[in-house]
Amino acid sequence: MNDLIWLIPAFPLAGFLFLVVFGRRLGEPLAGWLATAAVAGSFAASVATFIALQGETVHERAYTVTLWEWLPVGGFQVDFGFLADPLSITMCLFVTGIATLIHLYSIGYMHGDPKFSKFFLYLNLFVFSMLMLVLGDNMLITFLGWEGVGACSYFLISFWHTDDANASAGKKAFVTNRIGDFGFMVAIFFTFAALGTINYTGIVAASPSLATTTATVIAAMLFLGACGKSAQLPLYVWLPDAMAGPTPVSALIHAATMVTGGVYLLARMNPVIAEAASWVPWMIAIVGALTALFAATIAVAQNDIKKVLAYSTVSQLGFMFLAIGSGAYVAALFHMITHAFFKGLLFLGSGSVIHGMEGEQDMRRMGGLFKKMPITAVTFMVGWLAIAGFPFFAGFFSKDEILLFAFDKSPVLWGIGMVAALLTGFYMTRQVIMVFFGKPRWDRPLEEAVPELHAEREAAGIHPGHGAGPTGEIHPHESPWTMTLPLIVLGPLALLGGWLNSAFWDKGKFLEHWLEPVIEFGEHHLVAPTSEKILLGVGATLMGLIGMAAAWFVYAKNKGEAKDKIELKVLLKGWYYDSSIAAFMGGPGRKGFDAIAWFDKHIIDGAVNGVASVVKVSSDKGRTVQTGYVRNYALGLLVGAILVAFFILTKAVY
Amino acid sequence: MMLAASMGSEPYLILGAILFTMGAVGLLVRRNALVMFMCVELMLNAVNLSFVALSRELDDLGGQIAVFFVLVVAAAEVVVGLGIIVSIFRRRQGATADDLSVLKG
Numbered sequence: 001m002n003d004l005i006w007l008i009p010a011f012p013l014a015g016f017l018f019l020v021v022f023g024r025r026l027g028e029p030l031a032g033w034l035a036t037a038a039v040a041g042s043f044a045a046s047v048a049t050f051i052a053l054q055g056e057t058v059h060e061r062a063y064t065v066t067l068w069e070w071l072p073v074g075g076f077q078v079d080f081g082f083l084a085d086p087l088s089i090t091m092c093l094f095v096t097g098i099a100t101l102i103h104l105y106s107i108g109y110m111h112g113d114p115k116f117s118k119f120f121l122y123l124n125l126f127v128f129s130m131l132m133l134v135l136g137d138n139m140l141i142t143f144l145g146w147e148g149v150g151a152c153s154y155f156l157i158s159f160w161h162t163d164d165a166n167a168s169a170g171k172k173a174f175v176t177n178r179i180g181d182f183g184f185m186v187a188i189f190f191t192f193a194a195l196g197t198i199n200y201t202g203i204v205a206a207s208p209s210l211a212t213t214t215a216t217v218i219a220a221m222l223f224l225g226a227c228g229k230s231a232q233l234p235l236y237v238w239l240p241d242a243m244a245g246p247t248p249v250s251a252l253i254h255a256a257t258m259v260t261g262g263v264y265l266l267a268r269m270n271p272v273i274a275e276a277a278s279w280v281p282w283m284i285a286i287v288g289a290l291t292a293l294f295a296a297t298i299a300v301a302q303n304d305i306k307k308v309l310a311y312s313t314v315s316q317l318g319f320m321f322l323a324i325g326s327g328a329y330v331a332a333l334f335h336m337i338t339h340a341f342f343k344g345l346l347f348l349g350s351g352s353v354i355h356g357m358e359g360e361q362d363m364r365r366m367g368g369l370f371k372k373m374p375i376t377a378v379t380f381m382v383g384w385l386a387i388a389g390f391p392f393f394a395g396f397f398s399k400d401e402i403l404l405f406a407f408d409k410s411p412v413l414w415g416i417g418m419v420a421a422l423l424t425g426f427y428m429t430r431q432v433i434m435v436f437f438g439k440p441r442w443d444r445p446l447e448e449a450v451p452e453l454h455a456e457r458e459a460a461g462i463h464p465g466h467g468a469g470p471t472g473e474i475h476p477h478e479s480p481w482t483m484t485l486p487l488i489v490l491g492p493l494a495l496l497g498g499w500l501n502s503a504f505w506d507k508g509k510f511l512e513h514w515l516e517p518v519i520e521f522g523e524h525h526l527v528a529p530t531s532e533k534i535l536l537g538v539g540a541t542l543m544g545l546i547g548m549a550a551a552w553f554v555y556a557k558n559k560g561e562a563k564d565k566i567e568l569k570v571l572l573k574g575w576y577y578d579s580s581i582a583a584f585m586g587g588p589g590r591k592g593f594d595a596i597a598w599f600d601k602h603i604i605d606g607a608v609n610g611v612a613s614v615v616k617v618s619s620d621k622g623r624t625v626q627t628g629y630v631r632n633y634a635l636g637l638l639v640g641a642i643l644v645a646f647f648i649l650t651k652a653v654y
Numbered sequence: 655m656m657l658a659a660s661m662g663s664e665p666y667l668i669l670g671a672i673l674f675t676m677g678a679v680g681l682l683v684r685r686n687a688l689v690m691f692m693c694v695e696l697m698l699n700a701v702n703l704s705f706v707a708l709s710r711e712l713d714d715l716g717g718q719i720a721v722f723f724v725l726v727v728a729a730a731e732v733v734v735g736l737g738i739i740v741s742i743f744r745r746r747q748g749a750t751a752d753d754l755s756v757l758k759g
Binding site: 626627628629630631634635638 | 678681682685690751752754755756757758
């Protein structure tokens with residue numbers, strides 16, 4: 001069975017190729033079903049591989065399948081091969097599993113879209129790229145998938161590209177990711193230069209011999225790459241904008257693919273990080289903690305249902321980086337999996353709400369939707385409890401574990417993480433109350449129901465379309481079964497996903513035992529007494545509950561009267577981070593770029609063009625030598641012959 | 655034979671030089687393609703004469719072999735050259751070489 005690992009990426013690739021050729025002819029909904037089947041096949045292959053790996057002993061659980069020689073260049077040998085080990089198969093399982101649900105969901109969500117089949121074509125390509133990223137047995141194949149998800153995110157974020165904002169959101173994602181890609185590339189170069197191989201098995205075997213400086217550079221560069229892909233400070237800016245795409249795409253990017261790539265890469269390269277100077281893990285932990293807090297504060301003040309979730313993703317990814325920096329690779333991957341469950345659920349739920357609200361995304365226009373959309377509401381609330389860390393829901397286990405390790409690393413980082421956890425509870429509760437409870441704000445025309453939003457939109461000239469619903473009365477309705485089924489499947493996963501690695505008894509740590517052979521090099525082992533662990537766990541849970549209670553107090557009990565004190569403008573605008581970059585790039589930055597452009601145009605191009613014009617002028621003169629008269633040439637020959645004869649005679653060659 | 659054998663190489667070489675100069679000057683001053691062609695032949699044969707004379711002087715058959723090569727090449731050249739000249743005659747009136755300067759730079 002393990003020789004058939006290649007089937008995992010082959011299914012979505014086949015689906016993609018088939019849709020390229022026949023997609024338009026298949027049309028709706030057949031193209032969607034085909035794409036869903038392709039990813040489902042990939043999921044089945046992942047499950048089969050998982051079962052086969054289970055049957056092996058712990059240290060035999062790694063298979064490399066080389067399909068062909070890819071780049072044999074002297075000493076640089078790269079094979080096109082896949083590596084199936086506990087880490088990559090874990091990733092495959094949840095990537096394909098959640099992607100299947102998202103595909104199914106999209107059939108309902110994209111109903112009636114003129115580019116229906118094209119959407120599924122991109123989705124399949126996206127999943128294929130992600131699987132290449134995860135399954136590649138060397139850094140170059142991972143990089144191939146890395147770039148692939150970047151390109152696909154560009155296609156999908158700007159899927160409705162006739163809207164200017166969507167098109168530039170896609171560009172933003174692409175360009176920001178490029179900065180991270182640079183880091184990853186440099187890391188590949190250094191790895192090859194230092195170890196002579198970029199195969200993961202080779203890297204693991206040779207990493208103890210790495211010099212500290214080299215390992216530090218590689219780890220730092222990998223971290224830069226991961227920062228871009230996994231949206232950490234300062235490169236997070238693309239992710240909140242990435243919600244410009246259709247909601248299933250947001251779910252795919254935020255939950256299953258793309259952003260998890262950075263976390264995966266760092267976990268995969270943990271032997272190198274273990275060899276690096278100690279400031280690299282510190283930097284990872286600090287950046288992670290700050291991102292978690294920073295994004296959580298922004299999420300508190302957002303009004304767009306998807307923006308709250310987008311900043312929440314940035315914040316949760318910060319938690320994962322905090323875990324990696326603290327040496328808690330298992331906790332990071334554990335949180336990544338539970339996050340995939342509940343964030344996928346939340347995004348799909350928000351899509352269902354938007355679908356039911358006829359395209360309206362502003363939460364100020366919602367409220368009281370619980371009765372209108374019961375399935376969406378109940379499943380969404382499961383996701384809410386999971387992300388907020390409510391006891392025994394998925395996020396409870398994974399977040400507490402991260403905070404446990406963070407406390408061991410540094411109480412300050414732990415403190416930041418605790419505040420972020422509190423804010424998580426707060427903004428998610430705020431969202432649930434604004435969307436599903438309270439008085440409906442959609443049963444009257446916009447002008448009457450939410451005058452401030454109406455005024456805002458009038459001022460900005462926003463008309464009904466993507467993101468803005470109708471101005472008249474809205475009639476919310478529950479979504480079709482293709483959309484609710486994924487919610488119903490993800491609900492229990494978000495509820496029970498935490499038991500994958502339950503901290504309550506040692507045997508319950510399935511994930512830790514499963515991943516052990518891959519991450520044993522960098523994994524930090526806690527030595528704290530059990531009582532301390534329990535205390536910290538209770539503390540972290542309390543923080544989440546306090547946040548939830550505070551939000552309930554502000555938004556439900558006092559009907560949002562005090563909300564202006566919390567939803568500060570600076571938070572709504574995301575600390576002006578985005579607009580500062582825009583202002584800088586538009587002002588002083590622009591002048592710098594203009595200067596560079598001038599230099600390029602006049603100095604660089606001038607040198608090149610100067611050489612060309614010198615040649616042109618001299619050859620213009622030179623061509624007059626060619627008169628076209630035969631006798632002139634004959635004279636030239638004769639003179640030449642005489643000169644040669646003269647030379648031979650005078651120099652007396654003989 | 656006795657007379658020829660007693661003679662040195664100088665008269666032959668001098669004659670060859672005179673013929674070569676005539677050919678070269680003719681090539682440069684005449685405009686008729688046919689005459690220029692004949693001048694070229696004259697130069698070739700002047701060189702042939704020198705070859706043969708020196709071959710005898712140095713008692714080396716290499717010179718005579720070279721002459722055969724020159725004769726063969728000259729014959730081939732005549733075929734091509736005359737062909738070109740004939741086709742020029744057909745297209746234009748006269749065969750003035752200076753009219754044919756379309757390859758001017």
